Structure formats: structure tokens, C-alpha cells
Amino acid sequence: MPSVRIPLRLTPSLSTGSRSRATAARGRWSWLYAPSAQAVEFALRNTIAALLALGIAMWMELDSPIWATMTVWAVAQGTRGESLSKARWRIVGTVIGATAAIGLFTLFPQQPLLFFLTLAIWMGLCAGLATFVSNFRAYALVLSGYTCAIIAMGAVHDPDNVFMIAISRSTYIGLGVVCEAGMGLIFATGQERQARIAVRTKLQTALSLVSASIADILSDAASTQRKARDLFATILRLNSEIEFAEIEMGPHGHEGDHARAALAAVSILLSRGFGMASRLAALAHSHGSFRETSDETQIFLRGLERRLKAQEPVQSILADLHVLIERCRAHAAPFMVPDHEHTPMVGPVDERVLHVALGELLHDLEIAVIEYDASTHLIPGDRFHFRLQTHRDPRNAINNGLRVTASILFTALVWEITAWPNGAGFISITALICGLFATQENPVLGTTSFLKGTVWSIIAGGILTFIFVPKFDTYEMFIMAFGPAMFIGGLARINPATAGAAAAYGLLMPATVNVQNHHRLNEIAFFNGASATLLAACAAVLVFHTFLPFNPQSERHRLRMQMLAELRALCHLRKAPETRRWIGRNIDRFARLIRHAGPSPLPIVENYLQGTLAVMTIGLNVIRLRTLLDRDHLPDTARRPIALLLDRMEYTRDRHDRPARVAAAAVRRLRALDRTEHDLVTRLELIRGISYLVVIRDELTANAAFLDEMHGYTSHRALQELR
Known part of the structure; x- marks a missing residue:
């Protein structure tokens, strides 16, 4: 019987496929075994801050010290400006939410139906209003909603002490914010100088990209408009990042306002570029003076990035820009030619139209360069203010509010029907998750990742609760196990592929452990708490996917x-x-x-x-x-x-x-x-x-x-x- 021979040429193919799968697997976990320096710094800084907050809270004999740890991870962000902004608005939202919780018990002390209905409406109102604002102002609004729910559910069995519970919750949050800010200051070296460099770099990037796009439009490059339009998303992202860099620079000047004005001028410049493309397609420009002006303008635009990075004096850049603007102005309104000269009328008019458009485009570039220069240094006596308005969608706000309201009413109904002992925690965690979802433009996208992070938080919390916590009797020994678990979560937060799940992990994992001074969780308590957390995440995901889902x-x-x-x-x-x-x-x-x-x-x-x-x-x-x-x-x-x-x-x-x-x-x-x-x-x-x-x-x-x-x-x- 002849033997069956496998062709040798299949072997390299198989080994290549195996190697590619192995490489993909290594790349998927590279954030854990080969993290970047930024990821290590972020995870280490916030792990130390969280452990410090936990230690102080336990030393103060607070009843739920783990909430101070959760606050640290809630406000932790990639940059100091983001962290400070979020911490500031978290304090504002906490004060509003605590006040609302006290008012809720004052109005409806013995009316559960009105109590839950008002709580759901308050949560929905906060979530709806958060849709109209940006960045962490939206976070403050949803925080005021779910803080009210958490305090209210914590006091539902002891309504007479709602004020003390509200003060206690505010203390946890204040402690966590102070610890995170303190560690941030220790790790932040040259914060103001780095923020100024970051703003300058971001504006240089925007100016360079848009200038190159305009040059491509003038040269009739293929697929230029599609590449250029993607810059609008980049400009909007830079506008948000400048707000956080402005916080790091301190309240001394208005460099952030000038930076936003520069981005607005760049946006107008880019829009003029698209108008220029329409004119070039409609008007004759293959000959005459405009082609010469266009070529010189392209040389200037393509060299702008090099001149900005070399920090060439802005005056020399503006001088060259003024020469081009004056040339466009001179060609746009020329003196009348003598009647005996035979000059085609259509050609010169088209040339002058294009020169006018190019001159206005360069004028917008001049404004952008001037504002860029003003954003790089402090101007004494400057009173300049600038804000870029954003789109507001009332229908999206209503849908957001109704979804959150429905989530609270659904969980309240489950608690009312089942009389579940952990029903209060079930409602609290649902309110927390819904509040976090409500700040997203498309809540459905983040729900699955958050649910995965919740599952991982329960697994990690179970390992800590059943294996490590029983072996340790002191805080110093406990943090030897608790610290690495949080450090891994910090590394995952910096990795874009795992950031959504890591946010849930960092927030909920400490809650599943729930370490306190005078007792430890047993198996039943952990199971009930973990079940409430997991079911709350499932309930929030279910409502956001089925009730008025994002379309x-x-x-x-x-x-x-x-x-x-x-x-x-x-x-x-x-x-x-x-x-x-x-x-x-x-x-x-x-x-x-x-x-x-x-x-x-x-x-x-x-x-x-x-x-x-x-x-x-x-x-x-x-x-x-x-x-x-x-x-x-x-x-x-x-x-x-x-x-x-x-x-x-x-x-x-x-x-x-x-x-x-x-x-x-x-x-x-x-x-x-x-x-x-x-x-x-x-x-x-x-x-x-x-x-x-x-x-x-x-x-x-x-x-x-x-x-x-x-x-x-x-x-x-x-x-x-x-x-």
C-alpha cells in the first residue's frame, strides 16, 4: 500500500499561521507583561493613592472605608488636567446628590411609591441634562443623580440618620479626591511646563495637518477632501484635551482660550478649503496668475510644519503670509485695462474670484497663527475668552433620561416584589452603572465591555476574599495582595482595548471585597453582594439594549x-x-x-x-x-x-x-x-x-x-x- 506523503510546502504555511496566532496572543496581553512607562506610572500612582485612602479611612474608623478607594479609581485619568477636572466636578456632584437625598427623605419619609418614583425622575433628569454638556460637567450631573440614589438606598433602613449617611458619603469622596490629587502632585514634575508644551504641540499638529490638506486641495490631489474631512474629529478631540491642559497650566492667563480660538480658526480654514475645492472645480484656473500664486502658497503651506516645529519667530511667518495675502488682493481688484487691449472677460473674472477666495483663506490662517502664538505665552492684562459651541440633541437627552428612569423603576419593582435583602445594593449599583452609561453618546457600545469588567471584578474579589483576606490580620499585610490586583486594573485602564472593562473592574472590585475594620465577608455575604453587583450590571445592560435603544x-x-x-x-x-x-x-x-x-x-x-x-x-x-x-x-x-x-x-x-x-x-x-x-x-x-x-x-x-x-x-x- 503506497504511503501518503504530506507535501512539505504545507509545513511553512501551518507554522506561519501558528506564529501569527501566537504573535496576536502576545500582542493582546502585551499591556500586562510589557506595559509602557506611562501605564506603569498611572497604575502605580493610583494604586498608592487608593491604598493610602483606604488606610486613612480605616484609621478614621469610617463605616465603609472601601468607598474612598473606589473614589480614587473613579477620578483617576490619564492626565493630571483630566483628573483635577473630574475631581472638582465629582465634589460638586456629590454635594448636589447628598442634598437631594436628604430632601427626598424629607418629602417622602413613609411613601415608598412616591419615594422611588421621585428618585427615578431625579436620576432621569440628571442623565438628560448631562447630555447637553460636555466632558466632566456631564459627569457631575449624573453623579448627583446616582449619589442621591446610593445615599437614599443606604439610609432606607435607617431614615432618621440620612444626614449622617450623606456626610459620611461626602467624607469618603473628599478623602479619595484629596489622596488622588496629592499623589498626582507628587508624580507631576514640571506640570505647567509640560502642559504648555502639550498645547503647543497639539496646535502645531492641527495647523500642520490642515495646511497640508489645503495645499493638497490647491494641487488638485486625488482623495484630498476625504482625508481632510477626517480632521474635524481630530480638531474636536484637541479642543477637549486643551481644556484639561488649561487646568494644568493654572489660573494665571487665558492661553487655553487663545488655543480654542486657534482651533476654531483652523476649523474655518478647513471649511474654506472645501469651498476652495468647489471653486477650483467650477472655475478656469489652469493658466494665468492664479496658478503662480497657488504654487507659491503651496510651498508656504507645506513648509509651515517645519517652521512651527523649529519655533521660528511668528513675525517672520506672518510677514511671508502677508506677502501672499497682498498678492491675492492685488490680483482680485486690478486696475482697468485699456479698451484697445483684447483681454478675455471670463478668464480674468475667474482668476480674480479664485484670488479673493485664496486671500480670505490665508487671512483665516493668519488669525489661526496669531492665536497660536498668543496661546504659547502669558499676556499681561489679557481678558480674552472663547468657547466653541457644541451640538445639543433634545431627543437623545429625553431618551437618556427615560432609559435611566426605567432602570430605577425596574429595579425598585424587583425589590418590592422579591423583598431581596440585598435589594438596596441592587438599586444602588444599577443607578451607578446607568449614570456612567448616560454620559456616553452611544450607551450601547460601552455596556458589553462594562459587563465584562464587572465579571472580572467579581472573580478578582472572590480570590481576594476567600484566599488572601482570611490569612491577613493587619492592613499592611492585606495591601500586599490588594495592591497588585488594583495595579493590574490600572495597567488595563491605559490600554484602549481593555479600558472599558478596566473602568468597571477598578470601580467595582473594591466593592466586592468590601474590607472593613471589624469584620470580614463570609461566603454568603460575598455571594449576595456579588450577585447584586452582577445582576445590577445585567439589568442596566438589558434596559439600555431594549428600552429606547440607541439608533x-x-x-x-x-x-x-x-x-x-x-x-x-x-x-x-x-x-x-x-x-x-x-x-x-x-x-x-x-x-x-x-x-x-x-x-x-x-x-x-x-x-x-x-x-x-x-x-x-x-x-x-x-x-x-x-x-x-x-x-x-x-x-x-x-x-x-x-x-x-x-x-x-x-x-x-x-x-x-x-x-x-x-x-x-x-x-x-x-x-x-x-x-x-x-x-x-x-x-x-x-x-x-x-x-x-x-x-x-x-x-x-x-x-x-x-x-x-x-x-x-x-x-x-x-x-x-x-x-
Whole structure:
């Protein structure tokens, strides 16, 4: 019988697959056996702070010292600015929540139905309002909700001592915050200097990326617009990070305000870049003076990153920028050529329109560079303030509030029916988890990771409770086992893949151990407490997945309708437009679409992103048209078609081909006036008007389906790609 021979060429393939799986496994656990220096510093700092808080709480004979440890991990963040901001708002939320709990017992001491109903409404109100604010201000609001629930459930068996329980809870939190802040100060060396360097680096990154994108747009590089639009999410992230760096720099100046103003200018600059791309596609620019100006501008933009990193004096950068701006201005409104010279009229007008647009783009870059320079040093007597407005979704706030309210009522009903001895803890942990979920834009995404972290916290807590705690009689010996368990959780917090589960682990693992001065948990007490914690996490996940679950399609529809309503409001001539508000809200909306699209956006999401960008570009050019009208340099024959266009755009909800035709007629009218106008200022204003109208005309035509408010937006091309 012939033997069966396995081809040798399969062996390398098998070994390669095994090696790749082994490499992937090593990479998955590299955060544990090969952590970064930042991860070690974070885990060590907060582990020491947590153990210190636990030791002080036990020395003070507090009844639940483990809550001080939980507070340390609750406020622990990757940077000192984030930790200080969260600690500050945690104290504010604790005071509000403790006051609300005392008021709740005062109003309904013997009315369980009204008590739980009011508690659920309070939690829902806090969660809903948290949707309207950003960063840790939202955390303070949800904290005031679940702190009220935790204190109320802790005092439900002893309502006469609710005030002392509230003071006790506030003491734990204050102790944890002080310990975390103290250890942070010890580990923070040169905090202010490092914060200034971080702000400078972030702004340099934003300016460099946007400048390179604008240069690519001017050179007609392929796929430039798609790369450039992803920068909006980066700009919004940098805006949040600057708030925390501002805390680290101290309350001495307004460098953070100037940094936010620089990012806003960069956002406007990027939006002008998209408008520039539309003009380049619509107007002739392959010859003439604009190509020379464009080439010199590209050289300047591509060299900006090198000059900023070399910390070249800003005055020299601005001087070169002024030369380009003046050149654009000179070409935008040239002197009239003699009649005997045969000069094509269409070509020069297109060239001048492009020069106007490029000059305004460079002017925005000048503002961004000036604000960047102001953010790098302290300006004596500076009173500058700047905030970038964000998008607010009332429907999302209502859904968030209703979900949290339903969670509290559901757990209260379970306790009322079962009379479970650990029902109070069940409600408390549910309120805690729901409060944490409510601060997220898409709560469904974080629930699974949090549930995994809860399971790991129970496993680790069980090992500590049953194996290590019975062997130790002193605090010093106990922390030899408790410390490494928290240190591992700290390492996992820095790793992005495990950060969500590690947040639950660091918060809930100490609660499952629940070490105290005068007694230890036995098997029954641990099982009841762990069951309450796990079931609370399951209940929160169940409610958030089934009751008014987050729907990306509905969110996209709401974002689109709000944008279109605000665009029509911009066209109202009796309301003053605000560029800052328009830019801030639409950048936030754009970033939300990107975040919720996931790593592989569907074609319909890509079309929404393109439509959002088009609406933002149209709105900016509408604002510029209104500014043009307010300057009152245009003749009435030029003002009338512009006013007619704005009127049509204000009242048109569908069929945007009609205002597009009005815009095209306005372009023709302003071109005709430019041929006969002799005043240079008026000619420059006419060219500016043509520059804005061209973008509006083309964007209205290209995005008519997205702008149609009377019909749902489903791209035919996207549906075909999905099939």
C-alpha cells in the first residue's frame, strides 16, 4: 500500500499561521507583561493613592472605608488636567446628590411609591441634562443623580440618620479626591511646563495637518477632501484635551482660550478649503496668475510644519503670509485695462474670484497663527475668552433620561416584589452603572465591555476574599495582595482595548471585597453582594439594549433636520448670523457621525458625511454673503439677486434646484456688473459675491437630495452598493 506523503510546502504555511496566532496572543496581553512607562506610572500612582485612602479611612474608623478607594479609581485619568477636572466636578456632584437625598427623605419619609418614583425622575433628569454638556460637567450631573440614589438606598433602613449617611458619603469622596490629587502632585514634575508644551504641540499638529490638506486641495490631489474631512474629529478631540491642559497650566492667563480660538480658526480654514475645492472645480484656473500664486502658497503651506516645529519667530511667518495675502488682493481688484487691449472677460473674472477666495483663506490662517502664538505665552492684562459651541440633541437627552428612569423603576419593582435583602445594593449599583452609561453618546457600545469588567471584578474579589483576606490580620499585610490586583486594573485602564472593562473592574472590585475594620465577608455575604453587583450590571445592560435603544439611523436623521433648519435660519435677514456657533455645532455633528460610523462606514454614512460638509460650507458662504450685504458697498442691482437667493433658501424645504437657479442668475448678474463697474472697492465686493455664490450654486445642485427636508435621505448609489 503506497504511503501518503504530506507535501512539505504545507509545513511553512501551518507554522506561519501558528506564529501569527501566537504573535496576536502576545500582542493582546502585551499591556500586562510589557506595559509602557506611562501605564506603569498611572497604575502605580493610583494604586498608592487608593491604598493610602483606604488606610486613612480605616484609621478614621469610617463605616465603609472601601468607598474612598473606589473614589480614587473613579477620578483617576490619564492626565493630571483630566483628573483635577473630574475631581472638582465629582465634589460638586456629590454635594448636589447628598442634598437631594436628604430632601427626598424629607418629602417622602413613609411613601415608598412616591419615594422611588421621585428618585427615578431625579436620576432621569440628571442623565438628560448631562447630555447637553460636555466632558466632566456631564459627569457631575449624573453623579448627583446616582449619589442621591446610593445615599437614599443606604439610609432606607435607617431614615432618621440620612444626614449622617450623606456626610459620611461626602467624607469618603473628599478623602479619595484629596489622596488622588496629592499623589498626582507628587508624580507631576514640571506640570505647567509640560502642559504648555502639550498645547503647543497639539496646535502645531492641527495647523500642520490642515495646511497640508489645503495645499493638497490647491494641487488638485486625488482623495484630498476625504482625508481632510477626517480632521474635524481630530480638531474636536484637541479642543477637549486643551481644556484639561488649561487646568494644568493654572489660573494665571487665558492661553487655553487663545488655543480654542486657534482651533476654531483652523476649523474655518478647513471649511474654506472645501469651498476652495468647489471653486477650483467650477472655475478656469489652469493658466494665468492664479496658478503662480497657488504654487507659491503651496510651498508656504507645506513648509509651515517645519517652521512651527523649529519655533521660528511668528513675525517672520506672518510677514511671508502677508506677502501672499497682498498678492491675492492685488490680483482680485486690478486696475482697468485699456479698451484697445483684447483681454478675455471670463478668464480674468475667474482668476480674480479664485484670488479673493485664496486671500480670505490665508487671512483665516493668519488669525489661526496669531492665536497660536498668543496661546504659547502669558499676556499681561489679557481678558480674552472663547468657547466653541457644541451640538445639543433634545431627543437623545429625553431618551437618556427615560432609559435611566426605567432602570430605577425596574429595579425598585424587583425589590418590592422579591423583598431581596440585598435589594438596596441592587438599586444602588444599577443607578451607578446607568449614570456612567448616560454620559456616553452611544450607551450601547460601552455596556458589553462594562459587563465584562464587572465579571472580572467579581472573580478578582472572590480570590481576594476567600484566599488572601482570611490569612491577613493587619492592613499592611492585606495591601500586599490588594495592591497588585488594583495595579493590574490600572495597567488595563491605559490600554484602549481593555479600558472599558478596566473602568468597571477598578470601580467595582473594591466593592466586592468590601474590607472593613471589624469584620470580614463570609461566603454568603460575598455571594449576595456579588450577585447584586452582577445582576445590577445585567439589568442596566438589558434596559439600555431594549428600552429606547440607541439608533444611529434616527440620530443621523435628527442631525440632518437640525442642520437644515439652522441653515434656513441663517438666511433670515433680520437675525444676526454667528460664525462661531455655526462652525462649532456642525463640527460636533460631523465628529459624531464619524465616531458612530465605526471603522468601516456604510455608503449611506459616507453620503451623510458629504452632505453635512456641504451644509456647513453653504452656511459659511451664506454668512459671508450677509456680511457682504451689511458692508453696504454693493449697488442695489447687485443686492437684489443676493437678497432673493437668501429669501428662496429660507423658505425652500425641497426642490433646491430652484434656489440653485437663482444663485446661477445672481452670478451672471454680478459678472455683468463687474464688466461695467469702475470703482475698485465695488469691483472687489462684486468678485467676493461671485466667489460665495459659485460655491452655494454648486453645493445646492450637487446635494439636492440631502437638502430635501420633505423626504428621507437614502442615496440610490448607496443602496446599490449595499446590494
